[in-house]
Amino acid sequence: FAEFSYGIKHTKRVYTAADIDECVDDFDIFVVGSDQIWGIENDMPLINLPIMCLNFLPKNKVGITYAASFGGMRASSRNDEIIKNEIKNFRYVSVRERSASRYIQEIHGIAPEVVLDPVFLLDEGEWRSVANESDESCEPYLLFYTAGADPRQEEILLNLYEQLNVKVRRLGYIDGELIGPKEFITWIKNAKYILTDSFHATVFSIIFHKNVVVLPVDNKQKDISKNSRLIDLLETFGMKERYISDIADAQNAVKNAEKLFAQAVDYDHVEKTLEVERQKSFKYIKVALESQNDTMSDCDNGSIGDEPDNRPQRYYMKSISKNASMDRMKYENAYWEEFVARQALLRAYYNEIERSDLMLKVAKVEAAGAFIDNYLIESKSIFIYGAGKLGKSLLMCFKKVDGFFDKANSITNCEGIHVYQPYSDEARLEIGDGSGITVVVTPVWDFYDIKEELVCEYRNIHPVSAKELVEQMLQKLV
Structure with a gap:
């Protein structure tokens, strides 16, 4: 893969979520896509969604999506609100699947263009x-x-x-x-x-x-x-x-x-269809890329869909009032400042716990009580869904606490603790199928990817050591 990637043009600098806004003066047009850039439920931390929706762009820059996909996103009211708000950052929106177009039309009122995956181009x-x-x-x-x-x-x-x-x-x-x-x-x-x-x-x-x-x-x-x-x-x-x-x-x-x-x-039919779809996709790209001379003031009239005459309505997705823009900007700035502050806290904590065999970051102090109250007492198993070595280390923490298994077995009929490791180091926070509880160990970059079943507000989350979590669980079991 490294050899193949040498033939692809990249910026010399690699940007992160914390400093991506520093690149805005270097480019006129920003394109996101394709594939599952909005797969917020399964494939990316929720905190990344505003970045994938170019919320850092000033109004004089053009934001475009090409063949964006939700992947396997599970629709929910929370997702609806996020997508409805964040998608307004784009001047032009296209998606890869008709199901995605229907979904955006349902929550936003305008169906974006469906284009080919870029591999077909x-x-x-x-x-x-x-x-x-x-x-x-x-x-x-x-x-x-x-x-x-x-x-x-x-x-x-x-x-x-x-x-x-x-x-x-x-x-x-x-x-x-x-x-x-x-x-x-x-x-x-x-x-x-x-x-x-x-x-x-x-x-x-x-x-x-x-x-x-x-x-x-x-x-x-x-x-x-x-x-x-x-x-x-x-x-x-x-x-x-x-x-x-x-x-x-x-x-x-x-x-x-x-x-x-x-x-x-019947590949004769397939090729004819492919050529039609390919030309439609190229047309979308051409129209979107030629829009860099248009300013957002041209359409800042408060009604979605009132676009300049030279833009096809199916392509055009952007228009909110100036007051709404200012309110949203204040919200995003506060949201971003809090995120950066928490990232700094987590990095400091993560650096500290790396020097200790017993210290690991897990989901939430309040979640420890929620695990016990809502799941552990009625469970037959405790599931640890961990990130590689972190999951194994947490299991060792449980084993080092005297009497944990005895107390857990006697009170909850707990059959044991199971460690689940994903293919990569990016753990997901998940509740199982009801047969057990989930104790979450997650690396710092997945800290905010938290489902509503476990945590209501990400602002209430703070790291806790595995040893402290075990002690809290034991106190609940006594």
């Missing part, structure tokens, strides 16, 4: 030039690439392997030094069959005219879910039949996949 020939031509394989193979971790997918794969009688190549969470973007593209280009639940694996399958079958990510059929990305994509190109919506019955799913692999995709 290069044609097959351009992507072939990126792939490793020397890796051509004479032996046909089925490429299996999954972004999820559903064991039913494995069962489907094993059955297809026997039925299709071809070699299987797997892509997954592989070290970037072994498999980079070039290899990823090459393996898709050379595959005979592709079985995937990945959005971009499906995109490249379409570009290279592959015999592809698409599986659901989480087997849920919601309007705003990770599956909606795949469904929208396939529907756009008339390929909805390539999607197996239900894999609960693995044997039936295998039969459907076999039947689909035996059918050819």
